[in-house]
Amino acid sequence: MSELERHGFTRRATGSELLFQIASALKESSSDVKSFARTFTRIYEDIINERPSSMASINALRMIGEYFLENGVNGIRDYIDGIAARYEESIMRAAEVAAKRVVEGDALITNSNSLAIRRLFKTLSDSKVKVKVYVTESRPGLEGLLMAEYLEKLGFEVYLIVDSAARFFMKNIDKAVLGAEAVAVNGAVVSKIGTSVIALDAHEARVRVFVVAPTLKFSIETIYGELIKLPEGDWRLLMDEDTRRTLPENYRAFAPLYDVTPAEYVDGIATEKGLFAPQAIPIVIREVYGGFPPLVKPLEKIAMEVRRYLE
Numbered sequence: 001m002s003e004l005e006r007h008g009f010t011r012r013a014t015g016s017e018l019l020f021q022i023a024s025a026l027k028e029s030s031s032d033v034k035s036f037a038r039t040f041t042r043i044y045e046d047i048i049n050e051r052p053s054s055m056a057s058i059n060a061l062r063m064i065g066e067y068f069l070e071n072g073v074n075g076i077r078d079y080i081d082g083i084a085a086r087y088e089e090s091i092m093r094a095a096e097v098a099a100k101r102v103v104e105g106d107a108l109i110t111n112s113n114s115l116a117i118r119r120l121f122k123t124l125s126d127s128k129v130k131v132k133v134y135v136t137e138s139r140p141g142l143e144g145l146l147m148a149e150y151l152e153k154l155g156f157e158v159y160l161i162v163d164s165a166a167r168f169f170m171k172n173i174d175k176a177v178l179g180a181e182a183v184a185v186n187g188a189v190v191s192k193i194g195t196s197v198i199a200l201d202a203h204e205a206r207v208r209v210f211v212v213a214p215t216l217k218f219s220i221e222t223i224y225g226e227l228i229k230l231p232e233g234d235w236r237l238l239m240d241e242d243t244r245r246t247l248p249e250n251y252r253a254f255a256p257l258y259d260v261t262p263a264e265y266v267d268g269i270a271t272e273k274g275l276f277a278p279q280a281i282p283i284v285i286r287e288v289y290g291g292f293p294p295l296v297k298p299l300e301k302i303a304m305e306v307r308r309y310l311e
Contacts, residue, residue, distance in 0.1 A: 012141055015054045015181045015217065016091060016115040022047075022057055023084040026064060030073045030080075037309035040065060044303045052229035053190050053258050055182035056087065056216045058299055065302035090214035090272035095119035098177060098212045098270035102131060106174040109134040109166065109202075112192035113143035114179025116212040118150055125154040132157045134169055138192055140237035140255040163194050167201040176202045178261075180213035180269075184222040185285065187263030187278020189213070190230065193256045199265035208267040215271050215288050218281065223293045230258045 013021060022043055029039035040061070047057055060083055067079050098120050102108065108131055110117055124131060133156050138144035148160045161169055176198055182190040189195070189211050202209045219228055233255035244251075263278035276284055286292035 014115045019056045023080050027077050030076050037306050053181045055219050059216050062299045093272035094212050094214050094270045095123050099123040107132040109173045109176045111136040112138045113146045117179045134159045136163045166198050170201045170205040173207050176209045178211050182219050183213050187281050189261040193259045196259045196261040199261045203265045210268050212270045232256050
């Protein structure tokens with residue numbers, strides 16, 4: 001593994017894993033109001049600065065923050081447990097919806113290490129559906145290696161390919177199955193960098209593209225014209241310190257972490273509510289929140305109110 005780390009391999013939490021980590025941290029700090037407010041504020045600042053496109057975590061923080069402002073820490077552990085449990089269930093249901101679009105003998109392509117996509121393939125494995133899977137290495141971070149390893153353990157025929165070879169191998173592919181960090185109201189999908197290239201290649205080759213995304217990953221902010229921020233990394237996601245020292249002193253590297261796939265390159269978004277065309281996202285949001293546009297308080301405002309408990 002140390003050799004892989006020389007080339008930027010890292011075990012970065014997926015968007016879904018991040019939500020579960022946040023839920024655990026907030027529960028551990030729920031003994032008193034001040035401790036909870038301190039942890040909530042720290043997590044909020046970390047998310048906004050480092051993972052601003054992790055919409056499931058942002059939406060969960062909004063819900064937990066609103067509960068805290070209304071009830072304090074009374075019953076908050078159970079409330080957080082409920083959010084985590086419902087989210088886990090929504091991942092499984094979305095995976096099951098997507099699995100119905102896969103048939104025996106399909107050749108699939110995917111990338112990164114999405115928890116929802118892992119659940120999809122676990123569903124296929126449990127149903128004894130045999131498929132071939134092409135997995136891009138998914139730089140920066142090389143998370144595709146983890147996905148390929150997982151799929152191999154499930155017994156699938158796996159091909160690990162370099163990111164730039166997606167178009168070359170698309171002629172062998174029947175369907176693309178991809179995860180999401182966020183879904184905008186117009187159906188655009190924010191996901192691991194390189195996802196939009198796979199979707200574009202698939203669109204060109206007339207290969208259907210399915211995204212697996214629980215509705216907690218839908219961005220309410222984009223309804224009001226806000227853009228989802230896409231964080232970037234640097235050379236640390238491409239090499240280790242020893243390799244960096246061999247390069248010129250003024251060497252610079254840019255490592256974008258996420259990109260945006262236009263709605264027209266996506267055939268369907270699998271959610272716990274069913275499979276929807278990207279253009280139908282406003283209808284799904286109306287069903288989930290009881291109206292459109294939904295009346296929700298901005299997370300920034302919630303965080304400001306929570307921060308007052310520290311004064």
